[in-house]
Amino acid sequence: MANMAQAVRMALHFAEENLGVTDIFGEDVGMPLGGVFTCTQGLKTTWNSPLDERGIIGTAMGIAMAGGKPVAEIQFCDYIYNTIDLLKLAGATHWSSNGQWNLPMVVMTPVGSGIRGSIYHSHSVDATATHIAGWKIVMPSTPLDAYGLLLSACKETNPVMFLIPKALMRIRGTELIPGEPTEDKALSRLIDAPLGDRTKWAAQWPTLEDASIPLGKAKTVRAGSQLTVVSYGRTLPLCAHAADAVAADGLDVEVIDLRTLWPYDWEAIKASVEKTGRVLFVNEDTEVTNFGEHLVRRTVDELFFKLLAPPKLLAGKFVPGIGLADPLEAASVPQQSDIEQAMRALIAVQP
Amino acid sequence: MARDAKKMSAPAKAAKSAGKAPFKALVTHSEELALDKALLLSMHDTMVKARCLEERLIAMYKTGHGYFWIGGPGEEAFNVPLGLLIKKGQGPAFDYLHFHYRQSATLLAMGEEGVGAIRQMKNTAGDPYSGGRNFAGHFSKKDWNLVPVSSPIEVQYAMAPGTALVQKRHGGDGITIVTGGDAGTAEGDFASCLVWASRPGQELPVLIIVTNNRWGISTPYEQTQGVEKISDRGLAFGMKTKTIDGNDPVSSYLELKEAMEYVRAERKPYLVEARVSRLYGHSSASGANFATAEADCISQFEARLEKAGLLTKAEAKAVRERYSEQFADIARAVKEEPFPDGSSIWDHVFHGEPGRDPLA
Numbered sequence: 001m002a003n004m005a006q007a008v009r010m011a012l013h014f015a016e017e018n019l020g021v022t023d024i025f026g027e028d029v030g031m032p033l034g035g036v037f038t039c040t041q042g043l044k045t046t047w048n049s050p051l052d053e054r055g056i057i058g059t060a061m062g063i064a065m066a067g068g069k070p071v072a073e074i075q076f077c078d079y080i081y082n083t084i085d086l087l088k089l090a091g092a093t094h095w096s097s098n099g100q101w102n103l104p105m106v107v108m109t110p111v112g113s114g115i116r117g118s119i120y121h122s123h124s125v126d127a128t129a130t131h132i133a134g135w136k137i138v139m140p141s142t143p144l145d146a147y148g149l150l151l152s153a154c155k156e157t158n159p160v161m162f163l164i165p166k167a168l169m170r171i172r173g174t175e176l177i178p179g180e181p182t183e184d185k186a187l188s189r190l191i192d193a194p195l196g197d198r199t200k201w202a203a204q205w206p207t208l209e210d211a212s213i214p215l216g217k218a219k220t221v222r223a224g225s226q227l228t229v230v231s232y233g234r235t236l237p238l239c240a241h242a243a244d245a246v247a248a249d250g251l252d253v254e255v256i257d258l259r260t261l262w263p264y265d266w267e268a269i270k271a272s273v274e275k276t277g278r279v280l281f282v283n284e285d286t287e288v289t290n291f292g293e294h295l296v297r298r299t300v301d302e303l304f305f306k307l308l309a310p311p312k313l314l315a316g317k318f319v320p321g322i323g324l325a326d327p328l329e330a331a332s333v334p335q336q337s338d339i340e341q342a343m344r345a346l347i348a349v350q351p
Numbered sequence: 352m353a354r355d356a357k358k359m360s361a362p363a364k365a366a367k368s369a370g371k372a373p374f375k376a377l378v379t380h381s382e383e384l385a386l387d388k389a390l391l392l393s394m395h396d397t398m399v400k401a402r403c404l405e406e407r408l409i410a411m412y413k414t415g416h417g418y419f420w421i422g423g424p425g426e427e428a429f430n431v432p433l434g435l436l437i438k439k440g441q442g443p444a445f446d447y448l449h450f451h452y453r454q455s456a457t458l459l460a461m462g463e464e465g466v467g468a469i470r471q472m473k474n475t476a477g478d479p480y481s482g483g484r485n486f487a488g489h490f491s492k493k494d495w496n497l498v499p500v501s502s503p504i505e506v507q508y509a510m511a512p513g514t515a516l517v518q519k520r521h522g523g524d525g526i527t528i529v530t531g532g533d534a535g536t537a538e539g540d541f542a543s544c545l546v547w548a549s550r551p552g553q554e555l556p557v558l559i560i561v562t563n564n565r566w567g568i569s570t571p572y573e574q575t576q577g578v579e580k581i582s583d584r585g586l587a588f589g590m591k592t593k594t595i596d597g598n599d600p601v602s603s604y605l606e607l608k609e610a611m612e613y614v615r616a617e618r619k620p621y622l623v624e625a626r627v628s629r630l631y632g633h634s635s636a637s638g639a640n641f642a643t644a645e646a647d648c649i650s651q652f653e654a655r656l657e658k659a660g661l662l663t664k665a666e667a668k669a670v671r672e673r674y675s676e677q678f679a680d681i682a683r684a685v686k687e688e689p690f691p692d693g694s695s696i697w698d699h700v701f702h703g704e705p706g707r708d709p710l711a
Contacts, residue, residue: 023516050550054509055543062513062527065498066443070513085503095699097491097499098482102702134700157702263709298710 001173002180002187004164007143008039008108009191010177011150012071014208016045019154023063025049026056026073032198036075037110037169041193042203053079057086057107061093064103064159071154074109076117077125077163084128090159091134104157106150111139112234112284113333114167119321121166122329124285126233129161130261130294136215137261139163141236143173145259148213155212165233178209218265220272224254226347228272230295231282232258235334239282242339251347261291266298273299277308278346284333287315309349314342384659386601391661394435394460394600396670398427398649401456403674404465407682408472408487409631409639416686417472420639422488423453425630426562428648429597432604433560434460436611437528439495443521447514448497449507449529452488453562461495465678469685476691483691505531505538508559512547515555524615526556533624534567536581548620549588556618558610559585562597564629569637585622597625598648 002010015021023045026035030048034041049056053074060072074080080087087107094102113122129137138153138160140146146164153160181187190204221236222243231239236257243253254272258264273279279299281292292313299311316322316333323329384391405424412420423430434457438446450457455468467479468490474483480491481499491499498514501507507529515527529544541561548555561581565572578584582592591613595606603625610621628645632638656662697706 050543050546052543052546054540055512055547058506058509058511058540058543059513059516059547062447062449062510062515063517064513065510066447066514066517068513068517086506086509089501089503089506093499094702096481096485096489096501097493097699098478098480098484099699099702100491100493101499136701 001175001184002143002147002177003170003172004140004143004146005037005039005169006187006191007147007173007177008150008164009041009043010180010205010208011147011154012040012043013203013205014151014210015071015154016043018210019151020069021045021071021154022068023047023070024073025059025070027051027075029073031193034193035073037164037166038192039108039164040073042191042201053083054086057083057090060105060107061086061090061103064105065101069104069154071106071108074107076121076123077109077111078120078123080109080125081128087132087135091132093134094158095134102157103159106153106156106160106162108150108162108164110166110169111163112165112167113322113329114165114234116324116326116329117166117322118324122322124283124316126163126261126283127285127290129163130291134159135262136160137163138215138259139165139233139261140259141165141168141233141257142175144175144177144211145213145219145257147177148211149215149259151210151212152215156215160215163233167234168237178211179206180208181206213259215260216263216265218259218268219257220254220268221257222253222255224252224276226252226276227278227280227343228254228256228269228276229280229282229339229343230256230258230269232261233283235282235284235339238334238336239339242336242343245336245340246343251343253343269295269299270303273303274306277306278349279307279311280342280346281311281313282315282334282339284316286318287313288318290315308351309346312342312346314338382655384601384655384661386604388661390604391601391656394431394604395649395652395656395662395667397431397434397460398456398600398652399667399670400465400674401427401431401459402649403671403678404455404459404468405631406675407678408468409635411469411472411682412635412639416682417474417487419635420472420487421452421634422455422631425564425628425645425648426453426597427456428600428652429562429603429625429627430454430456431460432600432607433457433528435604436607437461438525441494441496443514443518444523444525445496446525447511447518447527448495449511449514449527450490450497450500451504451507451531451535452486452500452502453532454490454500454530455488458490458497463492466681466685469678469682470688473685473688474690475685475688477688482695505535505540507531508544509540511544511557511559512555515548515557518556519618526558526611526614528558528560530560530562532567533561533563533565533572533581534570534575536561536584537575545585545588545590545622549590554619556614557620558614559620559622561622561624562627563624564627566629566633568633580624582622582624585620590620590622592622592624594624594626597627598646598651600648600652
């Protein structure tokens with residue numbers, strides 16, 4: 001089964017062949033490296049940009065304005081912050097021109113902790129990204145979802161930010177991407193660039209299918225009756241594992257993968273919370289003015305009388321960075337044990 | 352604005368004390384009227400038209416018919432020839448325009464009517480550039496590849512390489528034109544444009560323009576930047592560059608023509624610095640009063656036309672009166688037009704989707 005880096009690569013291949021993607025670019029995105037996480041190896045429209053994030057976002061906007069369809073990469077989301085006003089401008093272009101201009105562009109960037117990336121390779125950006133109107137914000141937690149959501153992102157006529165949880169980049173999926181060879185190592189032989197000289201190497205792409213997943217649709221990854229857990233990205237599989245762990249004690253937890261943060265699937269959250277009466281939002285961005293706080297607010301506003309317990313947010317600690325040492329990272333972002341504890345505590349609350 | 356007028360000699364003093372050549376000596380300028388009569392008179396006509404439009408916008412601001420004014424009076428001698436030379440149309444075969452907010456004269460020279468600028472000043476629903484959402488001078492016109500003008504300074508220089516890249520690939524002679532002021536060149540986006548436009552073997556067809564009026568709101572150029580000619584910054588990137596007299600429509604026309612022909616044919620960047628005046632200050636925030644100590648490109652041009660026997664004082668006066676009256680009439684009519692409805696805030700958040708409150 002493909003890992004998320006391979007899934008992204010296959011989606012981009014499909015998109016440049018079938019969806020009109022014209023430019024996949026960013027720092028070290030072209031060969032010989034094909035991206036620091038190998039997401040762009042072997043593709044035909046990749047190129048290496050100057051080391052200039054503002055130039056990358058600005059150029060993507062220009063390409064989109066002139067009729068191209070760019071997928072621009074910011075190498076780590078930690079380095080997207082100096083482009084914030086360009087991101088705002090991209091999100092505002094259709095609105096400020098009263099509908100004249102639109103920007104079909106995708107910005108993809110690896111996010112979050114989990115690779116011992118120290119202070120400046122562990123940031124999350126979902127709280128900031130969801131604060132910029134005019135963008136669609138996507139974050140997959142499985143290779144198949146990464147493939148399908150990226151295809152939809154490339155079909156969009158609006159700016160889409162595609163956030164890739166870097167901790168999940170090398171985790172193999174459990175579902176085949178349509179067209180992917182079934183034998184485990186066959187895919188690697190076809191599309192992973194070899195070590196050493198790559199000048200004569202070309203990817204052998206499998207015949208892939210359009211398995212688009214619509215933006216704005218959540219996925220219930222585990223059904224349950226006592227508690228709803230809503231998460232996305234790196235913390236999603238932790239929530240699923242935690243739900244399995246507490247099931248041993250007879251606790252029945254529903255887990256929803258939001259997948260698209262904006263526009264998000266409120267109907268899915270609402271239906272689940274109306275059923276369980278308890279909700280826990282989990283993500284790893286810092287907890288003050290966190291996107292999950294918005295979800296808590298909306299839950300209180302709209303579902304207050306359905307609740308059996310106060311809605312809770314479990315998120316990253318509000319510290320300037322994530323320290324390198326294991327105990328520092330573990331203390332900064334939610335771990336499976338933290339999630340289990342929060343699940344037990346919420347289910348224990350009685351009105 | 353009186354403050355601006357009083358400070359007029361500050362840059363010159365600063366330049367002198369720094370041992371630099373005086374401002375004027377750096378600029379090429381020809382006294383000859385080396386263009387045909389019809390073109391000269393047409394340029395004069397549009398320059399005056401643009402001035403009258405901006406003066407009407409200022410009058411609207413001062414009489415409470417607009418919240419904020421910013422524009423380009425004083426830059427007409429440069430902006431009109433620029434507009435006349437643009438290859439106007441939609442798509443990569445035509446020029447992409449990444450303008451700043453001092454460019455109304457360019458639009459008029461391209462054939463735009465002034466009523467749109469007046470509607471934008473009054474923020475009416477019929478404002479063709481932003482539907483009452485944006486400031487005066489913040490034009491956007493997709494039919495002419497004019498991308499939305501933004502208030503943040505210099506961001507347009509980061510976007511210009513993108514349209515130019517598509518044009519280089521497309522072929523033909525369409526180019527990207529980006530304009531901004533001297534103060535903004537301190538932003539990194541200006542450097543981004545120089546870097547991205549000059550990658551070896553992948554040079555881009557961008558005409559990079561800086562209109563240098565020697566001011567950043569209230570701060571003189573000489574206080575903030577050590578480079579004598581902004582155009583020199585292009586030399587480090589192997590670009591063709593020139594500093595020109597933007598107060599002279601004849602040399603502006605000829606220099607822009609030469610620069611554009613180079614970019615169109617060679618598909619490589621060219622950096623033009625045009626020395627211009629700022630006749631009504633930065634914006635209405637500094638009062639928008641006439642700066643008597645700055646050179647007025649229109650009166651200078653009229654003197655030359657008169658000396659050459661091409662235009663009399665009475666004819667020049669008649670042109671000005673005609674446009675003043677015309678824009679006053681239009682403004683009177685626009686004042687009666689409706690504002691956008693508050694419920695329209697949800698429109699155009701996303702392309703291809705009906706406007707709606709996502710939390711409703």
